Amino acid sequence: MTRLILPAALASLSVLTIGNSTVSAMQAAAPASAGSASPYTYADLADLASIAPIVLHARIADSTVLKPERAPGLAAGSTRFYVEAEVISLIRGSGPLAKRISYLVDLPLGSNGKPAKLKRKQPVLLFARPVAAGAAGAASTSSVQLVAPDSQIPWDPATEAQLRAILTELVKPGAPPKVTGIANGFHVPGTLPGEGETQLFLQTATGEPVSLVVTTRADGSRTWAAAFGEIVEGAGVPRRNTLAWYRLACGLPRSLPLSKLAGTPAEDRRKAAADYAVVLGALGECTRTRTPPKE
Structure with missing residues (x-):
């Protein structure tokens, strides 16, 4: 696992930094038909989708476990990771997006009490919101923040299919309010x-x-x-x-x-x-x- 040196601002919770190279928003086609049910319930996905203005399908490129002193507010039984990932598609959001992104995420410890392992090329879904420009410590970058410390979830075709159906309902005129x-x-x-x-x-x-x-x-x-x-x-x-x-x-x-x-x-x-x-x-x-x- 590569050791990464983080800017001081990235020690705050769940900030995702967007670099300069871009991919077009919504470039990916609809997911292939799911062969099995999602491990997440409708409510699980709707909870996240209904408050996340940005939803990404990404692939983990690298990750580093942060020391406790670099992870203020970390819940007991969790580990904070600094993750670099490659963007596969922007499922929800507008504007161009970087091909490679970085963010912080909190994940529960494994059954052995050790930090979970994030495998390279592991596909994930990210639920995020934008933050003020320059919040990541560099005026040349744009930033978003995960809507929850753990709002990175594993990707699979069934989960993406259900998520897209929820997002389609959310953006319809007259969609049921909370x-x-x-x-x-x-x-x-x-x-x-x-x-x-x-x-x-x-x-x-x-x-x-x-x-x-x-x-x-x-x-x-x-x-x-x-x-x-x-x-x-x-x-x-x-x-x-x-x-x-x-x-x-x-x-x-x-x-x-x-x-x-x-x-x-x-x-x-x-x-x-x-x-x-x-x-x-x-x-x-x-x-x-x-x-x-x-x-």
Whole structure:
């Protein structure tokens, strides 16, 4: 492993420096059809993709383990690496990009308690954001920062295919916004015994309207729908492993905060809570294999 001398600024966490030689953004064709499932869940990839303005497919060229004194803020059980990699394609982002890049990444220790090994030519996916010009200590370079200390993940065709599908949804006009909680709601009894309807209005990061409607028939059966936008008519149940499903399954609280139904009779609140539980059950768990990054 080559010993690399780092500029002082590169001792800070997760900075990726871009040199002068460039490749065109988005030059690579879509990945080949995946032969097996990705080891990452939809939520794992959506967590990263939804906050990373730059997504790269790269190949490791060289790496060096940094000493603890050169890795401030390093979490216990992890090692910080300085990595040089060759860019294969810019999956998300704009503008030219260097053919060879460098960045810092934190990876967990192996089962033997020693630093993980980064093999040369190992393909990886990087999730990053831009930083101020010159932050890496040289005015002639551009820089980006990994969106999480460990937001380098191994590349495989299935993971890239799923990632591209997520990114395609994210950039569509009217893409479902991040759900941050319940704004308010109510339950209205129907004309027949047992009938009723619950409407819940959700809080979103962008302020765009999202609502849930749960209808109970006289026989006790329930149907529900999620509306992303002002128009509720035609709303439906989002399919699993879509952006709409992810926003709800991973953003909704695990129980209905009854304080959001202020002024609603106690019995109607109870019915609204039962309706909400039906929605959560239908959505299923927001399964993750990695800790979501902080935004």
